[in-house]
Amino acid sequence: MPLDRKHLIGKEAMLLLLHNENQLPEELRKLGWKFCKGKVGSMDGQKVVAAVETAAKNQGIVKTGLYRETHALYHAIIEAVSGVTRGSNQIGTLLRTVGLQFSIVRGNPYQNKEEGEWIAVALYGTIGAPVKGLEHEAIGLGINHI
Amino acid sequence: MPLDRKHLIGKEAMLLLLHNENQLPEELRKLGWKFCKGKVGSMDGQKVVAAVETAAKNQGIVKTGLYRETHALYHAIIEAVSGVTRGSNQIGTLLRTVGLQFSIVRGNPYQNKEEGEWIAVALYGTIGAPVKGLEHEAIGLGINHI
Amino acid sequence: MPLDRKHLIGKEAMLLLLHNENQLPEELRKLGWKFCKGKVGSMDGQKVVAAVETAAKNQGIVKTGLYRETHALYHAIIEAVSGVTRGSNQIGTLLRTVGLQFSIVRGNPYQNKEEGEWIAVALYGTIGAPVKGLEHEAIGLGINHI
Amino acid sequence: MPLDRKHLIGKEAMLLLLHNENQLPEELRKLGWKFCKGKVGSMDGQKVVAAVETAAKNQGIVKTGLYRETHALYHAIIEAVSGVTRGSNQIGTLLRTVGLQFSIVRGNPYQNKEEGEWIAVALYGTIGAPVKGLEHEAIGLGINHI
Amino acid sequence: MPLDRKHLIGKEAMLLLLHNENQLPEELRKLGWKFCKGKVGSMDGQKVVAAVETAAKNQGIVKTGLYRETHALYHAIIEAVSGVTRGSNQIGTLLRTVGLQFSIVRGNPYQNKEEGEWIAVALYGTIGAPVKGLEHEAIGLGINHI
Amino acid sequence: MPLDRKHLIGKEAMLLLLHNENQLPEELRKLGWKFCKGKVGSMDGQKVVAAVETAAKNQGIVKTGLYRETHALYHAIIEAVSGVTRGSNQIGTLLRTVGLQFSIVRGNPYQNKEEGEWIAVALYGTIGAPVKGLEHEAIGLGINHI
Ligand SMILES: [Mg+2]
Ligand SMILES: [Mg+2]
Ligand SMILES: [Mg+2]
Ligand SMILES: [Mg+2]
Numbered sequence: 037m038p039l040d041r042k043h044l045i046g047k048e049a050m051l052l053l054l055h056n057e058n059q060l061p062e063e064l065r066k067l068g069w070k071f072c073k074g075k076v077g078s079m080d081g082q083k084v085v086a087a088v089e090t091a092a093k094n095q096g097i098v099k100t101g102l103y104r105e106t107h108a109l110y111h112a113i114i115e116a117v118s119g120v121t122r123g124s125n126q127i128g129t130l131l132r133t134v135g136l137q138f139s140i141v142r143g144n145p146y147q148n149k150e151e152g153e154w155i156a157v158a159l160y161g162t163i164g165a166p167v168k169g170l171e172h173e174a175i176g177l178g179i180n181h182i
Numbered sequence: 183m184p185l186d187r188k189h190l191i192g193k194e195a196m197l198l199l200l201h202n203e204n205q206l207p208e209e210l211r212k213l214g215w216k217f218c219k220g221k222v223g224s225m226d227g228q229k230v231v232a233a234v235e236t237a238a239k240n241q242g243i244v245k246t247g248l249y250r251e252t253h254a255l256y257h258a259i260i261e262a263v264s265g266v267t268r269g270s271n272q273i274g275t276l277l278r279t280v281g282l283q284f285s286i287v288r289g290n291p292y293q294n295k296e297e298g299e300w301i302a303v304a305l306y307g308t309i310g311a312p313v314k315g316l317e318h319e320a321i322g323l324g325i326n327h328i
Numbered sequence: 329m330p331l332d333r334k335h336l337i338g339k340e341a342m343l344l345l346l347h348n349e350n351q352l353p354e355e356l357r358k359l360g361w362k363f364c365k366g367k368v369g370s371m372d373g374q375k376v377v378a379a380v381e382t383a384a385k386n387q388g389i390v391k392t393g394l395y396r397e398t399h400a401l402y403h404a405i406i407e408a409v410s411g412v413t414r415g416s417n418q419i420g421t422l423l424r425t426v427g428l429q430f431s432i433v434r435g436n437p438y439q440n441k442e443e444g445e446w447i448a449v450a451l452y453g454t455i456g457a458p459v460k461g462l463e464h465e466a467i468g469l470g471i472n473h474i
Numbered sequence: 475m476p477l478d479r480k481h482l483i484g485k486e487a488m489l490l491l492l493h494n495e496n497q498l499p500e501e502l503r504k505l506g507w508k509f510c511k512g513k514v515g516s517m518d519g520q521k522v523v524a525a526v527e528t529a530a531k532n533q534g535i536v537k538t539g540l541y542r543e544t545h546a547l548y549h550a551i552i553e554a555v556s557g558v559t560r561g562s563n564q565i566g567t568l569l570r571t572v573g574l575q576f577s578i579v580r581g582n583p584y585q586n587k588e589e590g591e592w593i594a595v596a597l598y599g600t601i602g603a604p605v606k607g608l609e610h611e612a613i614g615l616g617i618n619h620i
Numbered sequence: 621m622p623l624d625r626k627h628l629i630g631k632e633a634m635l636l637l638l639h640n641e642n643q644l645p646e647e648l649r650k651l652g653w654k655f656c657k658g659k660v661g662s663m664d665g666q667k668v669v670a671a672v673e674t675a676a677k678n679q680g681i682v683k684t685g686l687y688r689e690t691h692a693l694y695h696a697i698i699e700a701v702s703g704v705t706r707g708s709n710q711i712g713t714l715l716r717t718v719g720l721q722f723s724i725v726r727g728n729p730y731q732n733k734e735e736g737e738w739i740a741v742a743l744y745g746t747i748g749a750p751v752k753g754l755e756h757e758a759i760g761l762g763i764n765h766i
Numbered sequence: 767m768p769l770d771r772k773h774l775i776g777k778e779a780m781l782l783l784l785h786n787e788n789q790l791p792e793e794l795r796k797l798g799w800k801f802c803k804g805k806v807g808s809m810d811g812q813k814v815v816a817a818v819e820t821a822a823k824n825q826g827i828v829k830t831g832l833y834r835e836t837h838a839l840y841h842a843i844i845e846a847v848s849g850v851t852r853g854s855n856q857i858g859t860l861l862r863t864v865g866l867q868f869s870i871v872r873g874n875p876y877q878n879k880e881e882g883e884w885i886a887v888a889l890y891g892t893i894g895a896p897v898k899g900l901e902h903e904a905i906g907l908g909i910n911h912i
């Protein structure tokens with residue numbers, strides 16, 4: 037069974053950033069979907085990964101002691117970083133800096149309950165030279181089963 | 183001078199897709215910003231590129247005879263495809279299929295008029311196995327000066 | 329809690345190929361671990377992916393109707409293909425051909441039961457010019473939570 | 475002429491790691507095949523490369539003063555790292571750490587003596603978050619003429 | 621309209637390096653083409669990017685305050701680095717060092733005046749182990765509209 | 767011992783293309799260096815690889831029956847293609863076409879005779895949309911021990 041067009045986890049994650057929203061639509065909250073948001077600016081790829089991981093753990097989106105969940109989150113983060121860096125996953129090593137907002141959403145986007153929970157990591161912000169204003173927007177989205 | 187926070191070309195391109203909008207905000211229209219939208223479903227990467235290029239030319243977003251503009255558009259498309267494929271730029275060769283909406287927006291997102299025109303290509307839809315329902319969402323954004 | 333040194337799912341998957349074994353160690357069978365094996369030779373990346381997916385579904389390693397499981401398997405396959413192709417994920421498009429055995433193993437390699445099931449896809453064989461003998465060995469391993 | 479099925483250099487290199495062996499099969503020793511093994515744990519890609527290179531030079535697998543041999547080894551290492559990182563060749567820059575055993579084997583795996591010597595670099599171990607236990611197995615194999 | 625066979629910007633940029641020339645052909649100077657040259661040796665990718673960017677700005681090849689031009693230059697540099705590193709864009713993180721000359725040329729290589737200005741970044745030198753002599757040549761060329 | 771500044775194999779290979787030369791400098795001919803040249807235009811990556819391989823074999827640059835030499839050549843070709851495609855190694859799958867000249871040079875570029883023979887593959891031409899004139903120059907160089 038396909039995606040539920042009212043439960044599009046990637047779209048919701050991205051809209052939290054693009055609309056500067058601080059809550060999910062009521063229907064998704066009723067279904068028990070969770071999310072968190074944060075910001076990170078860095079030339080250092082590992083700081084971007086760490087910021088998203090830390091937020092997800094501190095806000096209870098993933099269980100801290102369970103590698104299974106950390107693994108799902110990690111690959112979703114890297115997929116999102118890949119969109120922002122357009123494939124290279126490199127930031128400071130190529131003299132770029134990023135200023136990003138991120139959101140993490142957890143829920144089941146499918147009509148079939150057995151599909152269980154999925155996680156979406158969205159990134160939106162700017163990438164550019166390490167000089168204020170020499171930058172353009174960038175977006176990334178990673179989705180994984182969790 | 184930095185990006186104008188009310189003229190975020192990447193955000194506008196993405197919102198045209200996520201909101202299923204068919205026009206840009208009035209302020210941007212007054213400034214002469216142009217856009218077009220379309221859809222493409224394929225296992226074939228070159229068809230995705232061609233669909234976006236063809237729409238951009240047919241809708242007058244880029245000048246057909248000018249390589250300069252085609253070049254700017256092409257790299258923006260490839261950057262967007264990179265987000266959707268999370269770096270590999272491969273679709274059917276890895277047994278995936280995509281069902282994508284795309285938008286192309288042209289305008290100046292910077293406060294400084296001398297920054298001239300830029301182009302954003304946004305992709306939003308699904309990627310997955312070539313079987314209905316075995317898919318998740320994917321997003322890509324490419325931005326270039328034009 | 330760490331990996332259980334007697335339940336190393338990647339090692340087991342690789343040894344099934346390197347030893348030409350047709351069963352898992354007794355301890356793992358008692359724990360309910362599942363596996364299957366197969367072969368595929370092709371210049372076509374999508375045929376490699378399809379051969380592994382089809383075997384996994386036909387042998388009951390993953391549930392056919394559940395995208396969650398197909399998704400876990402797919403990413404494990406692509407990670408394994410990445411080892412064989414050393415990053416490019418391209419075969420025939422770069423005039424190479426592969427002759428591969430594959431194994432798929434499903435079980436929990438961690439001491440902690442809550443880590444649940446994981447899947448390993450191992451590939452071992454040759455890659456080279458599409459001429460008999462002009463080839464060397466190649467290996468790939470992909471691991472995912474499922 | 476094809477690979478000699480009893481002289482599979484990649485398989486031998488991998489089995490040295492998976493079986494925790496400290497010698498090659500007698501037949502290969504009689505043929506003058508050489509090997510060495512070692513371990514490296516790091517978040518730093520260059521330390522992984524350096525550990526394998528240093529071992530190969532110190533153990534006499536490659537000639538120190540000859541770039542030809544260093545070059546052959548280097549590309550074999552990078553191909554193996556590519557399997558472990560599944561294409562990105564990045565470790566700490568993406569907040570991952572590796573704990574790897576490596577083996578290096580040198581010999582002629584082909585039936586034809588004129589194929590001369592080849593080198594295989596095998597990597598086996600874990601990759602994951604820089605936290606004990608948050609990791610899964612990874613494998614890489616690089617093969618080159620030398 | 622096609623490239624003008626006497627105004628091949630990439631070829632000119634490369635010949636400035638390979639011939640150790642310090643001026644462009646007279647015809648191109650008359651057309652107002654600009655260029656600069658420099659050298660950089662490093663294990664650090666960002667230093668390579670910075671050296672080229674700094675030279676281009678200091679020599680007036682691109683306008684300092686205009687992101688549009690910095691953006692065009694940046695992507696041309698990264699494309700050139702991609703040739704030198706053969707796709708990975710990584711240097712020291714994989715224990716390599718580079719010793720490079722670079723040239724930057726700005727002009728219109730097309731017959732059609734409306735194609736406007738383009739920029740070529742050429743890199744030529746060596747890449748190898750961080751030990752004198754353990755290196756081979758490498759070349760990269762990036763071209764962008766500006 | 768370092769590269770011999772008068773025996774730069776990569777530079778010689780590139781100059782054969784940029785100068786449209788049909789012979790190597792006399793000094794290199796006396797040393798027994800070999801080369802060949804050719805052309806290939808295609809959207810199909812495997813045709814580019816095949817054209818270079820076929821020329822090298824037909825012109826006696828590499829021994830046909832020896833995988834060792836084919837392997838050295840293959841990796842040099844792929845490295846050169848990587849420069850032309852700036853990392854992706856994809857042509858038609860991303861709706862690009864190439865028109866390339868290639869040269870292959872074989873000789874020892876080092877001061878030390880023991881470094882033996884090396885091979886350089888140079889590519890120079892255009893890459894762009896499959897429409898005449900919508901293209902820019904591209905360069906690639908691959909170097910390997912043989
Ligand atoms: Mg996926
Ligand atoms: Mg950019
Ligand atoms: Mg993983
Ligand atoms: Mg090879």
Ligand SMILES: [Mg+2]
Pocket residue numbers: 253257763764902
């Ligand atoms: Mg281009």
Ligand SMILES: [Mg+2]
Pocket residue numbers: 545549756909910
């Ligand atoms: Mg090399």
